[in-house]
Amino acid sequence: MKRIVFILTVLITLGIQAQTPEERGLQIAKAAEQADLGFNSSTVNLKMTLKNKNGQTSERSLTTKTLELTEDGDKSLIVFNSPKDVKGTSTLTFTHKVGADDQWLFLPSIKRVKRISSNNKSGPFVGSEFAYEDLSSQEVEKYTYKFIEEKGSLIVVEQDPVDPKSGYTRRLVTYNKDKGYRFEKVEFYDRKNALLKTLVYSDYKIYKNKFWRAGTFIMKNHQSNKETILKFSDYNFDVSLSEEDFTQVALKRS
């Protein structure tokens, strides 16, 4: 892995003159994807804290399981543990490199799985400042890229969503190339190209000596002054989940 990064870095450095900013941006995105390749599957607990302008808060707690796929986008399963009235509700998502993702929701109250209308990915996730598209698997194909600048180990790349229904015109992603191209910060620009939100990643830990995972996400909405904080705990990369754990049947069980 380190070699790949090294080679890529050399290539990028050599290629500066020859490359357009678009090519370089794409290359960085691919490098980041490459750096995170091979985690297979993981689970993590998540506490979501919603804060409004006046500091009133509300909490939700979730468990997320992720299965890495290379042919197509990752699969994930999110189970709600609280609030009480949605406990046991879970979502299953198949991200796709091309086209809209598939998503299902299991409702324990009626013991039924419902498919979620696939067109809308830009709305807030359970009332938080995160849109579903901010949380879903970051497939390279979902954006077009443009290299902006490099400052020390930090590289800023503009990403323009391919999906016309996205809530954003662009995102400015800051990668840390020395730390496995992990995300340090993402700035989201809304449809009128005004800064909407900033997501800052912190409390990074390295797992399996390769996979950087942030312990805290802080998403600040600059227009509404609302904030959502995600706290991740108990990362587990040894769960060895398989495709069978990510089916509609599995959704009902979870």
Added chain:
Amino acid sequence: MNTIKKAKDATNAFTRNWANFVIKFKWPVLLATLILAIGLGSQGNMEFDGDYHVFFSKSNPELEAFDALQDKYTKDDNVIIVLSPSNGNIFTKENLTAIEELTAESWNTPYSSRVDAVTNFQHTSAVGDDLYVDDLSYETALKTEAEILKIKEKALKEPLLVNRILNEAGSVTAINITVRLPGVDLNEIPGEVTPFVRNMISDFKEKHPNFEVHTSGLIPMNTAFFESSMNDMGLTMIMLIIVIITTFILTRNIWSTLATLIIVIFSIMSAIGFVGLMGIKLTPPSSVFPTMILTLAVADSIHILVTMLQKMRKDGLNKVDALKEAIRLNFMPVFITSLTTVIGFLTMNFGDVPPFWDLGNITAFGMGMAFLYSTTTLPALMAILPVKSKVRKEEIKAHNNWYTSLGNYVVKQPVRLTIISFLVIGGLTYLATKNTFNDEFINYFDETVAFRTDTDYIRDNLTGIYNIEYSIGSGESSGINNPEYLKNLNAFEDWLNEQPEVIHVNAFSEVARRVNRSMHGDDESFYRIPDNRDEAAQYLLLYELSLPFGLDLNNQINVDKSETRVTVTVDNITSADMIAFSKKGEAWLRNNTPKPMHAIGVSPTLMFSKLGFRQADSMFKGNIIALILISIVLMLALKNFKLGLLSIIPNVTPVLVGFGIWALYKAQINTGMVIVFGMTLGIIVDDTVHFMSKFLRARRELGYDAKQAVVYAFETVGKALVTTTIVLLAGFAVLSTSSFALNSYMARITVIIILAALIIDFILLPSLLILTSKKEAVSAQNIRESQIAFDK
């Protein structure tokens, strides 16, 4: 020698010295005041604030409640763009495509956070076993006629659309742009949002000439406030021209006219400096200050100049002597009348409406400065300017004839005139009680303002502009999913819908019903509240996951899911009805729901509805204080307690007459008119002061009896009172052309009051002076000694 005499001598000496000093050092005085005026003026910084929030003081409970509600959900400043296609049918491929395009473009509005239109309405339906939520009409250009017909059917059945975004006939529709302003820069609306929207609309009209477009909402209202401030400021120029003409007619001297012009310009420059130094942001009510100052300040100069020219023309004095005499004679009257005017304007601070505090303070400051300039710059200028005048004796005599005969007429029948006056005043006072408060803010603008006519169009063709909101709590976290809560909320929604004034209700119970129906295969029998809490919560979760950017429920549900917002759109009803309606809703909640659900109605509409009452309550004290203060000033000035008390009658009755006549004219009063008592009191008291002082002088100095003294007063000040009244009437008549009702109504009633004051001072006051004097024998010894401070 008694104290009165001493005081009189002291005042005389002071004014004489003042005049000598100013004339001796005419150049330094002129230069110093010029530097003062320019210095103050250079600090001037006129910024306009169109935000409706400026009408409410920080502690206004309605504003606090409304801001709290907006903090809990979202801040909803909006622009409503209403589209009426010429074919009368929204649902054609061309029209829907045009609407979809404009909706997409609307997302580019600066600070926009949400755009609601018929095309992007999130329609919920069951597809097989799944919940399908999508734009009602997406990529309309690709749709078939049959599909568009289906869209029409769905749209016209949708309770969230009909009477809000769409009319029942499907011929008029709206795009509602919600804007979230950072509120950092005053230019956000006039400089960014409004130009963008206007451009967008003009481009749209060019591309789709078959659409009629109207705009309303809080942003256009702010813009209208902003623009009416600018327009009213423009009235200053008209008033300036009137001042020039009036001064010229009254003085028949070009240099005097020039000097007056300089004085009023200095006064306004100083007031502008005050605005800048105090950091005042101008609003429609306060932006009329230049016209006010012009109107009021010109009187000071005219009094001094007329006396000076009279002394030159009639008595043949040379310029400097005439000038000294004019200052000696006018210093105190001008001081007293300026003082009462300042007191009158300062009482506006007792009210609860900040723009009127500003108006009061700026004008009071301007008047103070006008007094200063009239007694320094004016004489200095007149001493410098080459004023020449011929002696013209005959003319003056002829002028007095009319006033003399009026005086003679009055003294012949004081009892009769008193009785008639009191009957008329009594009748009008009774009528005055028939006025009702109405602060419908749409009606603040007259039909020359596009915001008003557009808003009227929208009310007539689509939906209401006024609303009331209730934030209804459940008392527990995620309690909005409790079926008990939802049922009560649903009952409230139903009750609201039954009220005749209600046009539309937006409540979360509708969402709960709609999602429940779609979760049961669009079965109409499930168009009701879900049966249990978990079901409701999980349906809501599913629904929320299905909503796109900007069209979430955060504007309706708080973060904790413990409260929801009910928005009631009502027809244009009067302020009193609005308050009553809101109370009725509050009472219904109290009587029919558990305690956590009790809520108070809030909204800008309601805030304006209560503004007039609040202002009247708070101004009441201010007015009483103004009356007491001004009466005390009068007693001191006249050095007569009884006449000071008597003066209350001619000072108070014009206001009663004014509101009585208003009841015949409009019968509705707004917040702007509440201030007129204090304000006009400070102005009309001048008439009384002048008349009474001449009356007293005649009795004390000349030994006339009451009747002769009245005729003397008519002869000496009749003309002066008429001319100042004409200037005042001109000024307020100019203001009454304002398109903004807070200003134009205030100005109109002031015109009536000032006119009434003159009539009362000419009819009732002299009659009363005669009647009260009859009972009191004036002691001969007093006559010579007790001169009053400000006789001419």
